[in-house]
Amino acid sequence: MDLENGDGARLMSRKDDLQQARREETQSVREGLISTIQHKLVTYDDILAKARDLNAFQRPSNRDYHSFRTWFWNVKPLNYEPEEDFIKRREDLVSLRHGREWSGFDGLVETCIRKMHGPLTQKLFATKELREKTDDKCLYYYSQSRIEKLVGLIITLIIFILLVLPVVAMYKLTSVGDRNSTFDAVGILVVFTLLFSAAMSLLTKAKRHELFAASAAYCAVLVVFISNFSNDGSHQNG
Incomplete structure (x- = not known):
């Protein structure tokens, strides 16, 4: 209106006010944009943190995964096949079982116990609370502590055998005092050392340096055992 009326001085006097209003409008838009970006960045960081925590969860073992699939196959809790397809994506599944030492031998023992499922195994390897936890014939629980005790007993027996047998065998060989018997004792040492290493790697989760x-x-x-008895045999022969 001022321009149409020819009042140019009025327009010049309001020039600074218009520039200030534009700057304030631009600043307001900028602050809003920064606030939106900050909110989305914080949300994205939270999602990344939760994804990292979720990725740290344990993946289900073969035994647990197959038990879960068997339960789905027998019970069919969803009754809608497309919704059950997630069970086939094993890489997306996690296990809530607490972290502990659990080697392949432990799993083998538990698998054998599950295959021999019956009143006796339920009584020996399941507490009263676990037996009363479910009445589903396709679902049953075993006490992990009792299975670990059985595994510990088996491992102790194997270690005892690996320690006693070579000692008895080498004692009989070195007591002869023959040179060939000493070489035979060394051969027994090598064989039982390999058996001990194999038992350690199969029965436990020992690391390489361990x-x-x-x-x-x-x-x-x-x-040391061979050297001591070899020296005793040589002294007796002398």
Whole structure:
């Protein structure tokens, strides 16, 4: 209106006010945009943190996964096949079982117990609370602590055999005092050291350096045993 009326001075006097209003409008838009970006960035960081925590969960073992699929096959809780397809995406599943030492041998023992499922195994390896936890014939629980005790007993027996048998065999060989018997004792040492290493790797979750240290200690004990009895045999012969 001022321009149409020819009042140019009025327009010049309001020039600074218009620029200030435009700057304030631009600043307001900028602040709103920054606030929106900040909100989305915080939300994205929260999602990343939750994804990292979720990725840290344990993946289900073969035994747990197949048990879960068997339960789905028998019970069919969803009754709608497309919704059950997620069970086939094993890489997306996680297990809530607490972290603990659980080797393949432990799983083998538990699998054998499950295959022999019956009143006796339920009584030996399931507490009263676990037996009363479910009445579903396709679902039953075993006490992990009792299974671990059985596994510990079996491992103790195997270690005892691996320690006693080579000692008895080498004692009989070295007591003869023959040179060939000493070489035979060394052969027994090598064989039982390999058996001990294999037992350590299969029955436990020992790391490489732990496996190396245990095998070296086992071999050293047998070497000392051979040397002592070889010296005793030579003294007796002299």
